[in-house]
Amino acid sequence: MHDRVEAVFREEHGLLLAALVHRFGDLDLAEEVASEAVEAALRTWPRDGVPTKPGAWLMTTARRRAVDRLRRDRTYADRLAVLAAEGERHEPAPEIADGLPDERLRLFFTCAHPALPAEHRTALTLRCLAGLETPEVARAFLVPTATMAQRIVRAKRKIREARIPFRVPGPDELAERLPGVLQVVYLVFTAGYADDRVDLAAEAIRLGRILHRLLCRGSGSQAPPPPTREVAGLLGLMLLTHARHETRLVPLEEQDRTRWDADLITEGTALAEAALTGGPPGPYGVQAAIAAVHAEAPDLARTDWPQIVALYDVLHRLVPSPVVALNRAAAVAMRDGPEAGLALLDGLAADPALRTYPLLPAARADLLERLGRTAEAEAAYRAALDLADSETERVRLRNRLDRIGRTGTVEE
């Protein structure tokens, strides 16, 4: 029973909090009464059963608590009333099944506001929209709970005192503000994969699904505006990556593709297509398309490498980073042979941004191994291992080193 209530709350938390923030204009008050409503649910639901509309029940209870609280504390109430009167900028919110308006989009934009430091944005999004407790958020970013609590307090204080509004940016601002929101979600996803925390990656996907539902819904035959196509791109990229999570610790060529999740691939591929339809592509859409090309291939050799190289060319024009150039070089190596790839990698070696990037020696090692230059490959794998900053990456590299070790023995 307790688990059932917890599950309901986790699911409803973002909705509840966003609605309360919109109603009372104060994040602290909203959090306080939301958790009071949950406590009340934990007391009464086991006795009376889970109500048919748990979300509405929680909302009504929380609202009553908020009103009680405001009756007791007049100064607080006056301050909030002033806030509400000054800051009101109504936009109709989409309705959700329970009949409650979905105000989460506002909260997404507030949590990812550019006036907040980047690490506070992710923390606040996980706390407020994913409904994670502070210790869980702390664990996600490998910092002590006290540090994370401090971060969340500071972020909320800035929202309150600098009055960062709870609003969805207008169509003219969306291109500027949406990438910040998407970046927060993708950061959570990549943090999940870096530490082999599949639950965290799943949380990012859940947030991506919410955003996709809220921003790309009901556009019908009309193509969604360019910035929101990137929402489809991001969700597609995450789903296509996640489809391979069972085989994530094994190099791509050794992955048992029957263990890839076919449903996620179908869904992700459709999203990738939507992301690239109806206008110039964005970086998430192109990355999703690359993942989709990998996903449809029966094995490494029969992958459409010319297509992947072409997509990396597009991505490199959009995001001219050395990391993209590195991935492109690896794809060229598959299309034109390891020597061609090595030549491109040598060109990148001078880039200061890649000096401590473990995937550069890892990519070199891979190509050297394929050329049969085992000793050089081994040295490059060890160099990559020294630079690797995540356990997943180290496991992957050790697997490669072991394999070289084995083939080495065979050759003797």
Next chain:
Amino acid sequence: MKYMLLIYAGTGVTEPECTVEDWQAWDKALHDAGVKVSGESLADLVTATTVQVKAGERTVTDGPFAETRELLGGFVVIDVPDLDVALDWAARSPGSRDGGAIEVRPIADFG
């Protein structure tokens, strides 16, 4: 909610491209929108003097208090609903361009 927009001039080698007319247009827009509370331009930095009193003793030194790369050239106080609106006004100011920057600071409310 009141915000002070602190207008910092870039100390880059290139002269700012904005004209007096640009500043006047921004000032007029602030007035027309009814958001401007006050604002002043500051005289040249060489005229600045800093005063500090330590243990009852007054120290007067030539120049600004904080040595920063950017120079405070003026300020405007505006009264707008929230930070997004304040940031919009800052972005519209000629002072945010050509290497300049505008720091947006909420006015403390002790009420």
